[in-house]
Amino acid sequence: MNPAEANLVDLVQFFFMGIQRGCIYAMVAMGFNMIYNATGIINFAQGEFVVLGGLMMVSLTMALHLPIVLAFILTVLFVVVVGVLMERLTINPVKQPTVLRLIIITIAVSIITKGAAMMFWGKGSHYMNHFSSAEPLDFHGATILPQTLWIMGILLLVVAAYVFFFNFTMTGKCMRACSINRDAARLAGIDDRKMVMLSFALSAGIGAVAGIIITPVIQMDYTRGAMLGLKGFGAAVLGGLGNSTGAVAAGVLLGVLEALGAGYISSHYMDAIALVILLFVLFIRPSGIFGSSEAMRLKEF
Amino acid sequence: MTNNILELDHLRKNFGGVVAVSDLSLNIAKGAISSLIGPNGAGKTTIFNLVTGFAQPSGGHINFSDRRINGMKPHAIAGIGISRTFQNVQIFPNMSVLENIMVGRYLRSRAGMLYSCIFPPILRNEEKRIREDAEKQLHFLELEQYADTPAGSLPLGNQRMLEIARALALEPGLLLLDEPASGLNARETIAMGELIGKIKEMNVSVWLVEHDMDLVMDISDYVAVINFGGLIAQGTPAEIQRNPEVISAYLGG
Numbered sequence: 157m158n159p160a161e162a163n164l165v166d167l168v169q170f171f172f173m174g175i176q177r178g179c180i181y182a183m184v185a186m187g188f189n190m191i192y193n194a195t196g197i198i199n200f201a202q203g204e205f206v207v208l209g210g211l212m213m214v215s216l217t218m219a220l221h222l223p224i225v226l227a228f229i230l231t232v233l234f235v236v237v238v239g240v241l242m243e244r245l246t247i248n249p250v251k252q253p254t255v256l257r258l259i260i261i262t263i264a265v266s267i268i269t270k271g272a273a274m275m276f277w278g279k280g281s282h283y284m285n286h287f288s289s290a291e292p293l294d295f296h297g298a299t300i301l302p303q304t305l306w307i308m309g310i311l312l313l314v315v316a317a318y319v320f321f322f323n324f325t326m327t328g329k330c331m332r333a334c335s336i337n338r339d340a341a342r343l344a345g346i347d348d349r350k351m352v353m354l355s356f357a358l359s360a361g362i363g364a365v366a367g368i369i370i371t372p373v374i375q376m377d378y379t380r381g382a383m384l385g386l387k388g389f390g391a392a393v394l395g396g397l398g399n400s401t402g403a404v405a406a407g408v409l410l411g412v413l414e415a416l417g418a419g420y421i422s423s424h425y426m427d428a429i430a431l432v433i434l435l436f437v438l439f440i441r442p443s444g445i446f447g448s449s450e451a452m453r454l455k456e457f
Numbered sequence: 458m459t460n461n462i463l464e465l466d467h468l469r470k471n472f473g474g475v476v477a478v479s480d481l482s483l484n485i486a487k488g489a490i491s492s493l494i495g496p497n498g499a500g501k502t503t504i505f506n507l508v509t510g511f512a513q514p515s516g517g518h519i520n521f522s523d524r525r526i527n528g529m530k531p532h533a534i535a536g537i538g539i540s541r542t543f544q545n546v547q548i549f550p551n552m553s554v555l556e557n558i559m560v561g562r563y564l565r566s567r568a569g570m571l572y573s574c575i576f577p578p579i580l581r582n583e584e585k586r587i588r589e590d591a592e593k594q595l596h597f598l599e600l601e602q603y604a605d606t607p608a609g610s611l612p613l614g615n616q617r618m619l620e621i622a623r624a625l626a627l628e629p630g631l632l633l634l635d636e637p638a639s640g641l642n643a644r645e646t647i648a649m650g651e652l653i654g655k656i657k658e659m660n661v662s663v664w665l666v667e668h669d670m671d672l673v674m675d676i677s678d679y680v681a682v683i684n685f686g687g688l689i690a691q692g693t694p695a696e697i698q699r700n701p702e703v704i705s706a707y708l709g710g
Contacts, residue, residue, distance in 0.1 A: 326563055326584060333549050333560040340547035340620075343509065345535035345564035345627060 161297070168298040168420035171412060176304040176373065177387075178411020179311040180206075183366035184388025185395060185403035186318065187359040193335035193398050194355035197258040201242065201266035203385025205363025207273055209235050213368040214282040224287060232364045243353045262380035262391075263304035266381065273378040275376025281377035307369045309426075314365060315404055321358075331355065335398075383427060387414075398445030406445065462487040462631050462662045463508065463539075468517035470503055471688075477503040478686040480517070485631070489651060489678035490663045494670075496706075501666040502544060502685040505633050510534040522630065536564055540629035542620045544666075549614055550609025554600060557608050558591040561626030589686045591626065598622045598652070614645035619698050621652065631662045638669045650676050674698065682706070 184202055191199040212234050216227035246261050247253070287306045292299035334341040334351045342348055362369030366384075367376065374380070391410045400434040410430055417429035437444065463485035470478040477500045485491050493501050506512040508519055510531040519527045526534055547559050595601050598618050603611060608619055617637055624632055634653070638646045650672050656663055667673050672678060674694040681691040682703050690700045697703055 324584065325557065326587060329552070329556055329560050330563050333557075336549040336551060337547055339511070339531075340549065340623075341541075341560070342511075342531040343535055343541055343547070344561045344623060345532050346560070347532045349532075405582060 165297040166419065167416075168295065170415045172295075172298060172304060173419075174302045174412030174415030175408060176301075176307055176411070177414065178391075178408035179307045180366050180370045180384065180407075181387045181391040181410050182311060182404040182407025183314060183362050184384055185407045186314070186400050187362045187366075187392035188389055188392040189398050189400045189403050190355045190359040190362070192392070193353045194331065195247070195258065197255055197262065198389065199359065200259065200262040200385065201269060201381075202359065202388060203381030203383070204269040204273070204362055205235055205239060205267045205307075205360045206367035206370070206384050207376060207378060207381040208238060208269065208381070209364030209367025210284075210371035211273060211277045211282060211367075212364075212380070213371060214284045215277070218282070218284055228368055231368055232361050235364035235367075236357045236361045238456075239356040240353060242360075243356035247352065247356070248349060250455060255404075266385075270378055270381060277378060279378065281375040282371070283372045285374055286372040287369075301373065303369075303372050307373075310369050311363065311404070314362060318400065327354070387427075387430050390430050393434060393442075394437050394444055399444065402444060460487050462522060463664070464483040464518075464520040465504070465508075466520065468504070468507065468519065469515045470500075470507055470512065471515045476686055478507065478514075481683070481686065481688055482517075483609045483681055483688060483691070485662065485664050486679060487662050488657070490657050490665065490676055490680065491679045492667060492673045492677040493681050493683065494663045494667065494673060495683040495689075500682050501683065502635060503686075504683075505541060505635055505666065508534075508633065509539060526695060533660060535627060535629075538628070538630035539633065540624035540627045540631070541633040542617070542624055542635055542637060544639065546613065546620050548608045548616055548620055548623070551607055553605050554608050554611065555588070555591055555595065555604040557619055558594050558623050558626050559587050561623035562590055562594075564627055582637050594622050594626050597625075597655075614641050614648070617641065617649070618652065621656075625656065625659075625661070629661060631664060633658060634663065634665045634667075636667055637665070638667055638672050647673060 184206060186206065187202050188198060191197065191202075204447065208233055212231040213227055216222045216230060217224060222230070242265050246265055247258060250261070251259060286301070286303045288302045290301070290303070292301050322332055330341065330346045331351050333344065334346055334348050338348055341351075387410065388407070391407035392403050394410060395404070395406030410433060413433060414426055414430045418426040421429070461484040465481055465483045468478055468481045469476075478640070493504065495501055503512065507514050507527070510526070510533070512528050514527050518525055519526075521537065521539060524537070526537070526539075549560065552560070562672045591651070592601070592604070595604055598621070600615060600618060600622065603615065608616065609618065621632075621637070636652070638649050641649060646658060653663055653665070653676055665673070665677065677694050679691065680694050680697045682697060682700075684706050689706055690697060690703050692700070
């Protein structure tokens with residue numbers, strides 16, 4: 157293999173690694189957006205949904221030996237219930253909901269969830285079997301894990317379901333209506349509090365899916381939530397808050413940039429790279445690369 | 458059963474020390490077009506907000522079809538058949554015209570949240586029915602050619618029509634219109650008057666706040682005049698136009 161070819165293989169390898177992580181950031185960012193659109197707040201417990209999804213899946217498949225499909229469904233349901241409980245118990249009862257108050261509540265929920273996860277699953281990191289073979293596939297000299305293909309495929313499915321839900325179902329249309337103009341939506345008889353609850357449920361569900369599919373490649377532990385949440389938040393901002401197609405593109409982009417940085421500069425700086433990108437976006441184009449500045453001005457946050 | 462669709466009983470609303478509505482008792486007749494007029498700041502929009510649950514009264518009661526509705530939430534009030542439009546048009550600008558109306562039909566569809574999560578194929582039929590109903594609504598308002606246009610890009614006159622169409626999609630018993638003609642040109646105002654007449658023929662009671670006196674006197678069956686949150690006069694348009702108190706407080710001003 158000559159040096160030019162070797163360089164190309166490296167590049168492709170970094171690219172695969174980036175896509176794998178980027179898909180996860182994209183899903184976390186979609187979760188952020190869903191709650192942001194319904195309530196105007198950033199849910200800092202979003203990363204915790206991912207962790208809960210991963211850890212629950214580990215318990216169901218590795219300890220209880222349930223089949224993957226069944227465990228997948230049960231795990232998503234479990235995290236959805238956690239999301240709904242979070243909204244009903246901590247967000248809904250707030251007498252005078254302001255953006256700041258609600259955000260601080262989500263930080264509290266994230267700390268509590270993290271603590272509970274530590275008590276239940278312990279401090280160690282948890283290994284989980286890959287969905288199919290763990291043998292890397294050869295791709296012109298570079299390798300790709302079958303799990304990465306699963307991650308990409310499931311992201312596509314989630315995006316398709318998302319688009320279908322918001323454009324072709326009445327409930328989805330009503331959620332959009334509620335985020336565009338809450339007063340008009342209430343007049344049309346839409347219960348806005350119910351839509352907020354639904355946004356937490358969906359957002360928790362997407363978080364759970366992200367946690368489930370990434371756990372075989374990163375080994376989940378209870379502290380992972382903060383960093384996953386932060387990267388997902390970066391992707392959401394990069395894509396323009398509230399813009400979910402932007403979030404998917406930005407998530408994948410962020411993952412790839414991070415992997416390239418880790419590969420060509422130093423893997424020590426991997427987390428820093430994503431955050432530096434986030435800072436630059438906030439300095440230069442706070443509405444995100446895919447967001448319109450006009451839409452941004454209309455939002456309260 | 459009375460002939461009133463809506464009864465306000467000693468209704469009061471204070472904002473801090475400011476009295477916006479003071480001890481207002483007023484009945485809105487079923488099947489008629491009633492208007493509420495008064496100078497700016499007289500409390501007209503506040504009264505609409507109280508009726509639709511966007512504000513809570515400080516005292517008194519609101520009865521809709523002999524059912525007490527004060528304290529109910531806006532979506533619940535919409536659910537029992539009071540629909541409304543706003544002074545500054547409230548539509549969903551980045552959704553299509555058809556989608557705007559479909560959202561208005563949400564309450565009349567059986568597709569509850571849980572239901573639509575569990576039975577997606579049934580939901581698609583439901584969605585089709587809602588779409589067809591919405592298309593009928595569009596036809597009624599002669600807005601068909603705009604069905605797929607983003608609502609925000611319509612001219613103001615059509616945006617108002619759309620807001621009314623969405624309100625009607627709820628199949629309300631009572632429709633509150635807050636200044637439907639404001640910002641419209643003469644031709645659009647005439648069309649609006651005709652539309653309101655058609656709504657009455659559909660057996661929907663209409664309650665109107667409006668500054669265009671020609672329009673009010675032309676289409677109303679009953680007119681009530683308020684000032685400083687209290688009732689000055691009520692009666693037919695002809696009676697109101699002759700009432701000296703109204704003339705001095707408002708029309709002659």
